[in-house]
Amino acid sequence: MSYQFITSAKLPTRHGEFDIHIFENDEGQEHVMLTVGLPVFDQTDIADSSLNQKDDALSERPIPLIRIHSECLTGDAFSSLKCDCGPQLNTAMDAIQKTGCGAILYLRQEGRGIGLTNKIRAYALQDQGHDTLDANLMLGLPADARIYDMCGPMLAHVGVNAVRLITNNPSKVAYLTEHGIDVIERVPLVVGVNDMNAEYLATKRDRMGHLLDTDFNTTLHLNK
Ligand SMILES: Nc1nc2c(ncn2[C@@H]2O[C@H](COP(=O)(O)OP(=O)(O)OP(=O)(O)O)[C@@H](O)[C@H]2O)c(=O)[nH]1
Numbered sequence: 001m002s003y004q005f006i007t008s009a010k011l012p013t014r015h016g017e018f019d020i021h022i023f024e025n026d027e028g029q030e031h032v033m034l035t036v037g038l039p040v041f042d043q044t045d046i047a048d049s050s051l052n053q054k055d056d057a058l059s060e061r062p063i064p065l066i067r068i069h070s071e072c073l074t075g076d077a078f079s080s081l082k083c084d085c086g087p088q089l090n091t092a093m094d095a096i097q098k099t100g101c102g103a104i105l106y107l108r109q110e111g112r113g114i115g116l117t118n119k120i121r122a123y124a125l126q127d128q129g130h131d132t133l134d135a136n137l138m139l140g141l142p143a144d145a146r147i148y149d150m151c152g153p154m155l156a157h158v159g160v161n162a163v164r165l166i167t168n169n170p171s172k173v174a175y176l177t178e179h180g181i182d183v184i185e186r187v188p189l190v191v192g193v194n195d196m197n198a199e200y201l202a203t204k205r206d207r208m209g210h211l212l213d214t215d216f217n218t219t220l221h222l223n224k
């Protein structure tokens with residue numbers, strides 16, 4: 001699959017101002033990147049002196065703080081208490097604004113890649129007592145169907161090849177590392193824990209390999 005940059009604009013938010021960049025894959029699926037302090041260098045017809053300026057700018061800037069966030073309509077837009085996605089997105093946006101250099105890669109792979117309808121089918125099974133992993137499997141679907149091959153082209157667009165990655169999911173770290181992006185630091189993010197999602201988080205920790213504090217304390221590790 002290949003990915004093309006389509007367009008960008010300023011996006012003022014409650015968390016501060018971002019640049020929003022839209023990318024599209026061969027099938028017309030859109031992915032979104034919000035950036036702060038990551039200018040786009042136009043490679044097409046700039047003089048050599050500009051290229052030197054670009055190298056200088058890249059060598060001086062801090063390692064960007066990056067969040068790869070998979071779409072969760074129910075959590076991100078509707079404030080669902082069944083997961084931690086909304087608080088994770090909001091906290092990551094604040095943290096990136098605070099550091100002044102970073103990006104949210106908002107990937108349109110709802111429901112860990114099975115889509116919204118299937119996620120709600122899985123929720124119906126969860127209403128009957130099944131956990132988040134078994135619910136996917138009972139539907140004949142993978143536990144996690146996500147891909148991350150859009151991340152390389154999206155990060156390359158803003159000249160990023162080394163990151164501080166906000167995640168508890170070791171497979172994201174492994175994917176980037178295996179594809180030539182240095183993960184200088186993994187920044188844990190445990191926020192939005194409540195009575196309705198504690199079991200969901202425990203399943204991610206115990207059955208899906210997520211690196212979560214056993215007691216889900218809400219200490220932020222984002223003060224750098
Ligand atoms: N199939 C399914 N998807 C879910 C469920 N709850 C949340 N999701 C989706 O899971 C994705 C978020 O993945 P998570 O496993 O919460 O976290 P992660 O992105 O792997 O890891 P972090 O970087 O630590 O947040 C989003 O696409 C959500 O829509 C669920 O019960 N079933």
Ligand SMILES: [Zn+2]
Nearest residue numbers: 072075083085
């Ligand atoms: Zn969610």
